[in-house]
Amino acid sequence: MSNIGELAVKIHNWRAGVGKHKSTQQKSANPLRAGAISAAAINWTAFFDPIDTHPDIVLAGVAARSLAKAEAQIAHYNLKDVKAYGSYEELLADPNIDVVYTALPNGLHAEWAIKAMEAGKHILVEKPIASNASDVEKIKQCSIRTGKVVLEAMHWQFHPVAHAVREEIESGKHGKILSFRARMTLPRGTLSADDIRLKYDLSGGATMDLSYVLSAASYFCGLDSTTSIDIQKAVPRLSPGDPKIDEAMDVEFVLTDHETGVEAFCTTHGDLLEPKLLGIVPRYWNMMPSCAIELEKSQISLDNFVGPHMSHSIDIIEKDSKGNATGKKRSLHFYKGGPKWGDRGEAWWTTYRYQLEAFVEMVRNVQQGKNHTMPPCWLSLDESQLVMSVIDAVYENAGLPKRESRGLVA
Numbered sequence: 005m006s007n008i009g010e011l012a013v014k015i016h017n018w019r020a021g022v023g024k025h026k027s028t029q030q031k032s033a034n035p036l037r038a039g040a041i042s043a044a045a046i047n048w049t050a051f052f053d054p055i056d057t058h059p060d061i062v063l064a065g066v067a068a069r070s071l072a073k074a075e076a077q078i079a080h081y082n083l084k085d086v087k088a089y090g091s092y093e094e095l096l097a098d099p100n101i102d103v104v105y106t107a108l109p110n111g112l113h114a115e116w117a118i119k120a121m122e123a124g125k126h127i128l129v130e131k132p133i134a135s136n137a138s139d140v141e142k143i144k145q146c147s148i149r150t151g152k153v154v155l156e157a158m159h160w161q162f163h164p165v166a167h168a169v170r171e172e173i174e175s176g177k178h179g180k181i182l183s184f185r186a187r188m189t190l191p192r193g194t195l196s197a198d199d200i201r202l203k204y205d206l207s208g209g210a211t212m213d214l215s216y217v218l219s220a221a222s223y224f225c226g227l228d229s230t231t232s233i234d235i236q237k238a239v240p241r242l243s244p245g246d247p248k249i250d251e252a253m254d255v256e257f258v259l260t261d262h263e264t265g266v267e268a269f270c271t272t273h274g275d276l277l278e279p280k281l282l283g284i285v286p287r288y289w290n291m292m293p294s295c296a297i298e299l300e301k302s303q304i305s306l307d308n309f310v311g312p313h314m315s316h317s318i319d320i321i322e323k324d325s326k327g328n329a330t331g332k333k334r335s336l337h338f339y340k341g342g343p344k345w346g347d348r349g350e351a352w353w354t355t356y357r358y359q360l361e362a363f364v365e366m367v368r369n370v371q372q373g374k375n376h377t378m379p380p381c382w383l384s385l386d387e388s389q390l391v392m393s394v395i396d397a398v399y400e401n402a403g404l405p406k407r408e409s410r411g412l413v414a
């Protein structure tokens with residue numbers, strides 16, 4: 005799957021002429037020195053590529069469980085001045101590394117996020133940040149204790165598209181939210197049978213991997229500490245090979261804001277192995293992740309909320325006084341700008357590049373003792389934990405065991 009993401013970003017970069025920006029990018033006098041824990045397939049897309057166009061961070065190391073694998077990834081991407089480490093511990097022990105990115109299997113995120121912070125590193129952790137909400141609490145406590153930055157790489161929330169749609173909703177001009185729908189599917193055949201996403205011991209499952217749909221419900225419906233979450237129905241399609249793994253999950257839930265009394269009825273659909281049409285044709289045409297938000301006065305649809313840098317559509321259709329859709333449609337596009345980034349950013353920045361911009365700024369703020377100065381856009385651990393608690397509740401309602409982190413002492 006990560007290879008498809010890489011191909012998509014390579015096509016995007018080629019179309020947008022990003023190579024020119026990479027070759028002319030000047031680095032600051034003392035850039036942050038970054039290391040990757042694991043030679044994961046997503047490393048280039050989510051971390052190495054955005055580093056190339058950021059002035060204040062360089063890639064300095066890649067660690068894998070074997071030195072040969074780390075060296076192979078460095079050679080594959082022709083990375084210059086990057087050290088290979090034969091274990092994650094070695095990279096964490098290196099004082100030359102300031103910040104770490106990790107795309108380990110989900111069940112190892114919490115353990116290595118904590119180890120990284122205890123080794124004095126700031127860390128960007130792939131989504132979902134942990135196996136369950138109580139492990140996010142352990143990450144949070146460690147971040148407070150060590151004073152290190154930790155950020156869940158929920159990259160789409162850093163893109164101007166997310167902010168523009170949320171601003172429309174929060175403006176009040178469309179009335180209250182009535183319902184929310186989101187879907188994301190991978191056609192059967194995209195994942196190999198031994199993929200980490202299909203292993204319970206590594207905290208796999210569709211609800212975990214496609215946590216984007218729940219994060220979108222949370223982000224657009226304004227889930228916060230004043231909201232209650234009531235899962236009404238969670239229907240999994242179980243893996244024939246492992247009945248603890250949800251290949252797919254359909255969820256219906258209500259988010260109630262106790263301050264405003266607003267109830268948002270949410271439905272999400274995630275499928276890691278969407279059955280082929282007639283058992284033969286992979287449904288690639290369904291792959292575009294989408295959201296639909298029904299408000300009192302309008303319907304907002306957002307296509308490709310996960311990878312909006314490639315292309316996206318935001319359509320706002322007005323409703324008449326009876327609540328029926330009129331033909332009046334407004335279409336928006338946001339490749340840069342929006343309510344959070346303003347003049348900052350470039351139309352060719354990927355979601356990952358926006359995310360890196362925020363991460364580096366937060367690390368610099370903390371290094372300068374400005375712990376409460378936030379980047380234009382941020383995702384707090386409290387927000388990550390709330391989404392993780394929705395994931396826990398979904399598994400409970402579906403009658404499936406909560407995912408457990410590996411290697412974490414209670």
Ligand SMILES: NC(=O)C1=CN([C@@H]2O[C@H](COP(=O)(O)OP(=O)(O)OC[C@H]3O[C@@H](n4cnc5c(N)ncnc54)[C@H](OP(=O)(O)O)[C@@H]3O)[C@@H](O)[C@H]2O)C=CC1
Nearest residue numbers: 006042043044045046068069107108109110130131132200
């Ligand atoms: N933000 C995004 O767009 C995306 C995010 N992701 C997230 O990134 C993470 C990794 O995904 P992806 O890159 O596709 O995964 P990969 O399978 O390619 O990489 C996982 C890495 O984990 C390491 N690892 C350590 N222990 C184990 C173990 N017991 N079994 C298997 N691997 C192990 C391996 O590292 P080593 O190199 O040391 O052998 C491997 O390279 C997931 O959390 C996923 O949700 C994935 C794709 C897209």
Ligand SMILES: O=C1OC[C@@H](O)[C@H](O)[C@H]1O
Nearest residue numbers: 005009190201213214310
């Ligand atoms: O962006 C993504 O797309 C598909 C998933 O399997 C992957 O883990 C995810 O982050």
